[in-house]
Amino acid sequence: MAQQYKVKQRGKLLEFLFTNLEGWSKKKVKQRLQGSSVAVNGEVTTKHDFILNVDDIVEVGMVHRAGTSAQTTNRLEIIYQDKDLIAINKPAGLLSVGTIQENKQHALAILRTQLSRGKNSVKLWPVHRLDRDTSGILLFATSKEMREAVMANWGKSEKVYLAIVEGTPKENKGTINQPLRLDEKEYRMHVGKHPDAKPAITHYTVKESKEKRSLLEVSIETGRQHQIRAHLAWLGHSIIGDERYGTKGGRMGLHSMRLSIIHPKTKKILRFEVDAPKDFYALLN
Incomplete structure (x- = not known):
């Protein structure tokens, strides 16, 4: 907002x-x-x-x-831009990139149109992705080589989220070190040991608690698909509005708040940060 x-x-x-x-x-x-x-x-x-x-x-x-939504917007908030990288604040409800069924209304297409001038079409490559219902920082590269250079050090990047969950964890701080395995038929992550499972580490801190819900700050060492959603559900505190791993609702309570990376060219640390919108915090009540 x-x-x-x-x-x-x-x-x-x-x-x-x-x-x-x-x-x-x-x-x-x-x-x-x-x-x-x-x-x-x-x-x-x-x-x-x-x-x-x-x-x-x-x-x-x-x-x-008036009358617009994440599905109909044609402009995105750019929070950082140079010749190699562009970071946006993606609204909840918008795909990061297109699918066969939905190939027009997604962040990549909107941003490409927004930045292009006349016949000079801008080329962009997504460095990572956010789930449709997750808001926050989404990073793009202006070349395939730059994307691969950023991803080469992705494990060293700082990735911090805000999550609003059901209930309150017993410990104020904790680490979830449980491997994840994607079930392609159900399109969901299974938590626990398995020959096909990959390591995944999630850290969380309780920032605020209400009677039935809590606000967590979450950081991830790995970047598995649905990692935060699956890990918090495994912990017994699923994210509000997460139909796949918890209970169906309106807006999902997950926001990408902070991302720090090493710029492949300048070797300097780039730190992006954007607070969650009002409708996110409203979920806490």
């Missing part, structure tokens, strides 16, 4: 953002503006000298207009 700000005096958009987005670096503000993640009165703009008038409404983030 987008953050909204009301303009109190006439001025330029970039100066307004610098003033109102407290704690944001100027570089981050410019990236959001250039990434089409800023709207004025419902219209997306990338112009830093766009003139704001008193009572204008400025939105920063994933801008949702």
